[in-house]
Amino acid sequence: MTTLHEVAAGRDLAGRPPRGRRVKTQAPAALFVAPYAVFLLIFGAAPSCYALYLAFTKSGQGFVGISNFSHVIDDFRFGPAVWHVSLYLLSWIVALVVLVVVLAIMVHSVGVRWLNGSLRFLYYLPGALAGASAVLLWLFVLDPSAGPAGPLLRAFGYHTFSQTIHPTHLPYIFAIISFWTGAGGWILVMFGALNNISTDVIEAARIDGASRLQIAWRIQLPSLRKWIAYMVVLSLAAGTQLFVEPTLLSQASQSIVPNDYSINQLAYQYAFNLNDFNGSAAIAVLLLVVALALSALFVWRGGLFTTEER
Amino acid sequence: MTTVRRHGSSRLPDRAPSRQGLPLGSIAGWSGRTVTGVVLLAFVVFFIVPLIWLLLAMTKSGGALVRQGPFSFGSWHDLVANWDQLTSFQDHAIGQWLFNSALYSLGALALTLVISIPAGYAMALTKFRGRRTLLVVTLVVMLIPNTALVLPLFLEMNAVGLVNTALAVVLPYSFYPFGVYLAYIYFSSSIPSSLLEAARIDGAGELQVFLRIALPLATPIVALVGFFSFVQNWNNYYLPFVMLPSSGKYPVQVGLSTLLASTPAFNPSSAGSESIELPALALATVVSVLPVLIIFLFSQRFLVAGLTAGGTKG
Numbered sequence: 001m002t003t004l005h006e007v008a009a010g011r012d013l014a015g016r017p018p019r020g021r022r023v024k025t026q027a028p029a030a031l032f033v034a035p036y037a038v039f040l041l042i043f044g045a046a047p048s049c050y051a052l053y054l055a056f057t058k059s060g061q062g063f064v065g066i067s068n069f070s071h072v073i074d075d076f077r078f079g080p081a082v083w084h085v086s087l088y089l090l091s092w093i094v095a096l097v098v099l100v101v102v103l104a105i106m107v108h109s110v111g112v113r114w115l116n117g118s119l120r121f122l123y124y125l126p127g128a129l130a131g132a133s134a135v136l137l138w139l140f141v142l143d144p145s146a147g148p149a150g151p152l153l154r155a156f157g158y159h160t161f162s163q164t165i166h167p168t169h170l171p172y173i174f175a176i177i178s179f180w181t182g183a184g185g186w187i188l189v190m191f192g193a194l195n196n197i198s199t200d201v202i203e204a205a206r207i208d209g210a211s212r213l214q215i216a217w218r219i220q221l222p223s224l225r226k227w228i229a230y231m232v233v234l235s236l237a238a239g240t241q242l243f244v245e246p247t248l249l250s251q252a253s254q255s256i257v258p259n260d261y262s263i264n265q266l267a268y269q270y271a272f273n274l275n276d277f278n279g280s281a282a283i284a285v286l287l288l289v290v291a292l293a294l295s296a297l298f299v300w301r302g303g304l305f306t307t308e309e310r
Numbered sequence: 311m312t313t314v315r316r317h318g319s320s321r322l323p324d325r326a327p328s329r330q331g332l333p334l335g336s337i338a339g340w341s342g343r344t345v346t347g348v349v350l351l352a353f354v355v356f357f358i359v360p361l362i363w364l365l366l367a368m369t370k371s372g373g374a375l376v377r378q379g380p381f382s383f384g385s386w387h388d389l390v391a392n393w394d395q396l397t398s399f400q401d402h403a404i405g406q407w408l409f410n411s412a413l414y415s416l417g418a419l420a421l422t423l424v425i426s427i428p429a430g431y432a433m434a435l436t437k438f439r440g441r442r443t444l445l446v447v448t449l450v451v452m453l454i455p456n457t458a459l460v461l462p463l464f465l466e467m468n469a470v471g472l473v474n475t476a477l478a479v480v481l482p483y484s485f486y487p488f489g490v491y492l493a494y495i496y497f498s499s500s501i502p503s504s505l506l507e508a509a510r511i512d513g514a515g516e517l518q519v520f521l522r523i524a525l526p527l528a529t530p531i532v533a534l535v536g537f538f539s540f541v542q543n544w545n546n547y548y549l550p551f552v553m554l555p556s557s558g559k560y561p562v563q564v565g566l567s568t569l570l571a572s573t574p575a576f577n578p579s580s581a582g583s584e585s586i587e588l589p590a591l592a593l594a595t596v597v598s599v600l601p602v603l604i605i606f607l608f609s610q611r612f613l614v615a616g617l618t619a620g621g622t623k624g
Contacts, residue, residue: 031517032429032432032520039484039485040485044451044459047462050462102349110346119350127606128606129603130545131545133598138360139576140364140592146367146375147380237453243547244551248570251567251570251571251576252570252576253576267461277465280461281465283461287458292450299446
């Protein structure tokens with residue numbers, strides 16, 4: 001288990017590539033990767049290609065160019081859906097970057113061992129509730145009549161559930177839910193990265209008269225930069241897919257929240273209510289392109305992953 | 311808990327404001343620590359109070375939940391009553407959903423391990439044409455959120471007639487590039503290739519080298535990939551929601567939305583014979599995450615290991 005412990009402490013795994021291997025046998029190697037390659041083709045490449053094909057064709061008409069795309073983009077629901085998701089992404093990412101970094105540095109500054117261990121544990125525990133379970137829990141929390149935040153919500157003048165989930169609040173509510181489930185894991189990651197900073201460097205800065213804030217800003221923050229980029233890319237890609245939160249909230253709110261609130265919900269409506277699989281595929285392709293672009297950009301420019309021995 | 315130990319031993323100079331010797335410095339240090347303490351505590355409340363409330367809510371009756379304070383205790387009696395209400399919903403539907411979740415997650419777990427461990431091994435410790443291409447593709451695909459392919463996958467599954475079968479979720483779950491990458495990182499950094507070379511010189515075939523030497527050394531990565539695969543698939547909502555339209559096939563996450571739709575507090579039109587009260591819904595929420603919660607309690611370092619896998623020093 002040593003390796004896992006080392007990774008947990010933020011140690012570099014990929015930096016120690018194997019050396020001096022020259023394997024000539026090739027047939028068994030092919031056998032080992034074959035199942036994965038097959039799954040990659042069937043469940044990665046094939047659906048993407050099929051979606052592309054559908055997005056550029058229409059049944060009975062063959063190739064139709066970009067008309068499916070212009071059709072969904074002209075849909076009066078498309079603009080608002082993009083706006084909702086953008087607002088949600090913006091508030092969530094800002095909260096993540098600022099709070100995760102601040103909390104990680106603060107937890108890291110706690111000298112008492114059991115205390116900072118417990119803090120990290122408590123912060124990451126909500127991560128066990130992902131998807132529908134987390135949304136359900138937050139439906140309770142946002143209900144002023146029964147939930148744990150009842151007194152607080154009433155103090156702010158929200159007395160009924162439909163007041164708290166007013167449509168203008170939704171992007172922030174979804175951002176809070178996502179932050180609540182995911183932030184703890186990222187705090188652990190940042191904490192590991194902070195442990196990587198040599199104590200000599202910190203000590204030297206301190207002797208030179210750097211304050212706690214200066215050390216955080218000038219030394220700790222720059223060393224977290226790659227991890228922050230990683231967090232932002234993964235969150236952006238995942239956030240554009242917003243689906244389960246508005247879907248459940250739409251169910252629970254007697255349609256105060258429409259069922260085409262997010263981009264992905266709109267794609268779902270196209271496929272299953274309008275039976276327009278071509279329009280649905282066009283939206284899926286748009287989202288896929290965003291996700292692919294983000295991840296490709298990060299793999300090539302982020303410098304966090306290694307694909308070759310150095 | 312190595313992290314804690316490492317951390318503890320590596321940070322001696324931090325808590326030494328007296329070093330500066332000036333009264334001003336120690337006042338600043340004191341107020342700084344107060345701010346830190348308040349912020350850290352506030353976030354403990356934010357992260358934990360909803361969980362505590364949830365655990366308390368499932369022990370109360372529907373009336374008590376609204377009348378009593380949010381953090382009062384209920385009773386064993388009410389917990390049992392809530393359990394009865396939950397299990398009687400659609401004739402033990404919750405049991406069926408939990409069973410489905412376990413079936414899909416464990417089926418996918420087994421398949422994922424069989425597929426990704428050998429693939430990671432081959433990419434790390436053998437040479438073959440297209441190895442680097444496969445690796446780059448794996449990296450790019452693993453960063454794509456798994457929801458992005460749900461609708462295209464549905465169209466594909468629909469075309470081959472697999473919609474509303476267990477395979478429609480188990481097979482896509484088992485395509486897990488992140489697991490392959492984790493295995494690749496592990497094999498390329500933790501298994502000395504001289505060990506494999508020695509076995510080959512002794513006449514072991516490639517298959518034997520993998521099964522007898524590499525695999526027994528790979529227990530940690532098998533556990534890690536298994537953990538991530540299980541947690542992710544147990545919590546998945548969108549794919550089964552789309553692939554499995556009939557209630558009997560739902561995993562518990564999708565089942566929760568059925569329960570929600572039958573809760574008059576959130577959905578007044580549902581008040582009828584089979585309605586679910588808030589405490590029973592809270593109980594269902596707890597039950598739905600219990601397996602993952604238990605795994606989480608013992609696996610903090612797994613989580614970090616996965617999130618930081620392959621990362622080079624910042």
